[in-house]
Amino acid sequence: MTWKSIGIFDSGVGGLTVLREIMQVLPQEDTLYFGDTARVPYGSKSPETVTRYAGEIASFLIKRDIKLLVVACNTASAVALPTLKRTLSIPVVGVIEPGARRAAQVTRSGRIGVIGTSGTIRSSAYTRAIKRLNPDAEVLTRACPLFVPLAEEGWTDNQVARLTAETYLQELKDAAVDTLVLGCTHYPLLKTMIAEVMGPDVTLVDSAEETALTVAAILADKKLLRPPSEKGNHSYYVSDIPAGFVRVGNRFLGGKLGDVFQVSLDEEGVIV
Amino acid sequence: MTWKSIGIFDSGVGGLTVLREIMQVLPQEDTLYFGDTARVPYGSKSPETVTRYAGEIASFLIKRDIKLLVVACNTASAVALPTLKRTLSIPVVGVIEPGARRAAQVTRSGRIGVIGTSGTIRSSAYTRAIKRLNPDAEVLTRACPLFVPLAEEGWTDNQVARLTAETYLQELKDAAVDTLVLGCTHYPLLKTMIAEVMGPDVTLVDSAEETALTVAAILADKKLLRPPSEKGNHSYYVSDIPAGFVRVGNRFLGGKLGDVFQVSLDEEGVIV
Numbered sequence: 001m002t003w004k005s006i007g008i009f010d011s012g013v014g015g016l017t018v019l020r021e022i023m024q025v026l027p028q029e030d031t032l033y034f035g036d037t038a039r040v041p042y043g044s045k046s047p048e049t050v051t052r053y054a055g056e057i058a059s060f061l062i063k064r065d066i067k068l069l070v071v072a073c074n075t076a077s078a079v080a081l082p083t084l085k086r087t088l089s090i091p092v093v094g095v096i097e098p099g100a101r102r103a104a105q106v107t108r109s110g111r112i113g114v115i116g117t118s119g120t121i122r123s124s125a126y127t128r129a130i131k132r133l134n135p136d137a138e139v140l141t142r143a144c145p146l147f148v149p150l151a152e153e154g155w156t157d158n159q160v161a162r163l164t165a166e167t168y169l170q171e172l173k174d175a176a177v178d179t180l181v182l183g184c185t186h187y188p189l190l191k192t193m194i195a196e197v198m199g200p201d202v203t204l205v206d207s208a209e210e211t212a213l214t215v216a217a218i219l220a221d222k223k224l225l226r227p228p229s230e231k232g233n234h235s236y237y238v239s240d241i242p243a244g245f246v247r248v249g250n251r252f253l254g255g256k257l258g259d260v261f262q263v264s265l266d267e268e269g270v271i272v
Numbered sequence: 273m274t275w276k277s278i279g280i281f282d283s284g285v286g287g288l289t290v291l292r293e294i295m296q297v298l299p300q301e302d303t304l305y306f307g308d309t310a311r312v313p314y315g316s317k318s319p320e321t322v323t324r325y326a327g328e329i330a331s332f333l334i335k336r337d338i339k340l341l342v343v344a345c346n347t348a349s350a351v352a353l354p355t356l357k358r359t360l361s362i363p364v365v366g367v368i369e370p371g372a373r374r375a376a377q378v379t380r381s382g383r384i385g386v387i388g389t390s391g392t393i394r395s396s397a398y399t400r401a402i403k404r405l406n407p408d409a410e411v412l413t414r415a416c417p418l419f420v421p422l423a424e425e426g427w428t429d430n431q432v433a434r435l436t437a438e439t440y441l442q443e444l445k446d447a448a449v450d451t452l453v454l455g456c457t458h459y460p461l462l463k464t465m466i467a468e469v470m471g472p473d474v475t476l477v478d479s480a481e482e483t484a485l486t487v488a489a490i491l492a493d494k495k496l497l498r499p500p501s502e503k504g505n506h507s508y509y510v511s512d513i514p515a516g517f518v519r520v521g522n523r524f525l526g527g528k529l530g531d532v533f534q535v536s537l538d539e540e541g542v543i544v
Contacts (some may be wrong), residue, residue, distance in 0.1 A: 009544040241318040
C-alpha cells in the first residue's frame, strides 16, 4: 500500500523549523513542503491576500494527495485557518493553537507575552486562543517587524539585534510577563538574544515542537501513521528560484535539505 | 483632445518619491501609479520573478493608455528594463540610468559608492551604467537589506538605524568614496542618518529628481507634453488592500494622496 504525505507550507523558509520538529517526531513520514518565496513575506499583507495565497498553495498540495496540511506560518494560521478548515476535507493544523496551549500550560503568573509579525499581532489570534484556554490570562502583544529581516540577514547576535530586541521587548519586560510566545517561525533564530534580553525568569515558547506533537496525535487518532519502521522522503517546492531557499534552508535543517523544485501557481493551485 | 497619462510603478510605496518629483517638474501631467503591495518587496526576489511581475503591471497600465512608463523601482529597473523596452512600444524610463548619470557628473575623485537592495546590487546595474559613462570610475557597492524595513517601521533617526547604517557603510567610508548613490527609492527616508554617517564630504545622489527631468525631456522631444496651463490628475492602484499604502503614501507625498483602488492582476495584466 502507498502512504500519503504530510503537506506543510509557509511564506518562505521559516516553516522549516516546524518541518524539522515533524521529522524528529515522525521520521517515518513523507513530507511535501511549499515555501511561497516569490511572495514572501505574508506578515505585512492583508488577511484577504494571505487567505487567497494560502488557498492556492493548499490546492496545489492536495493535488499531490496529502493526508494532512500543516500551516507552518503564523500569519497564515492567524488569518486563513478558518477558511482552509471549512473548504478542505483533510485535517488542517496551524501553529497558533499549539503555541497558545503550551503558553497557557507553562505560565505561573498568567501574564503571557506574544511577539510576531504585524499581521499576526493585528489578528489577535494568539490572544483569543490563549483566552479560550485560560480566560483569566493577561496577554500582552508586540509586533516586531525587524526580527525577520534581522534573522535572514544573519544578524542574530550583534549589537543591532540586541538594541532592536531591547526596543521591542521593553514594554513586555515592564509588564512582567513570565512567558513569551515566539509567534513567528523565524524568531527561534533570535532565541538566544531574546532570552538574554528577557532574562532567566521568562519561559520562551516555540510553537514548532508542540505543532509536531499535534500532527502525530491527529494521524494516530485517524490511523494514518506510517509504520515506524519506514523512512520518510522529503520534497520541497518554492515559488521563486531555489538558490536563496536552499542556502538558508540548509542552515535551518542542518544541511539535510533535499531537492527543491520551483513552481508557479494560478488561482486553482495549478502549475502555470 | 484628450491627453494620455504617465504610468509609474513600484513594488510598493517607495516609487512615490519619484512620483513626487514628477508632480513638481510636470504639474500639468496626469499620472497612473501602481504599487504591487501584495508582492512587495522585490529586492530579495529572482530576476525572473521580478521581470514577470513587471510585465503584468506594464500590461495593466498600457491597457489604460499611458504615453510613457516609469519603472520607479530600482530592483525592477535593474533586472526588467531590457525586457520592458524590447516588448513595449512606448518609452520606458528606469531610475538606474538617471542616478548613475548624476553620480558620474558630481564625483570629483571618481570613487562612487552605491547602496541598494540585494537584487539591485547583485545585478551590478549601477556599476555597468556608471562605467559606461566613465570607464575610469571605481564603483563600490553594498546591499543594505535592513534599510527598507527600518524606513517602513519609521525607525529613521534612532540608535538602531544609526548602528545599522554604520555597519553597512563602514566599508564605503574606508574606501573613501566621495559620492554615494541611494539606489533604492526608500532610502531618501534615511537620508539624514546616512549623510551623518558618511560625513560632509560625501555627496548623496537621489535618483528621483533626475528621473523626473529625464521624463520631461523625453515627452518634450516627442511633443507629448500637456500644455503647462493644465492641472494633472493622479490615480493610484495597489494589489493589496489600500490601508497601509494610504498611511505611508500620505507621509511620502505630504498628505496629497488621492483615491487608491485595489486590483488583482493575471499574467496578461487583466484585472481578475
